[in-house]
Amino acid sequence: MALYFFRISHGSYSSASDQPSEFDSRDLAFAEMTRVCGDFVAGIARNLQQGAEWQMELLDEAKKPVFKIRLVAESIS
Template sequence: MPLYFFRISHGRYSGVSDHPSEFADRDAAWTEMKSVCANLLGGIARTLKQDAHWHMELLDETRKPVFRIRLMGETLD
């Protein structure tokens, strides 16, 4: 089964995970990424500053990004 690594851009959990996660396929990896992101999103949204962004990526075994979920706080004038 393929190995994947989570990478988070900002906050308490920022950086690349030290331990890979194993998923049956890309669909399973995407489903798990959405679940992990959903669990973190409430805390991230509460502390997100104006004109800031946060993102989570799922990297493959070579540490190349496969999926990305972004949250942006934009000021519109």
């Protein structure tokens, strides 16, 4: 089993979990990340300002990024 941490960033705010989560595989850790992210996205999207970015990262036990999910509100023109 491997240990993973979650980190959420929004603007200048960034916070990683203090307590690791243990998963049997990277795929299971990613599945949990997408589940948790899915729970957050609706509320975050309602309050996202133009030009803002929200992201969630899955970090390995050395706290190095493994996966990242980003929600970006960008102007195309």
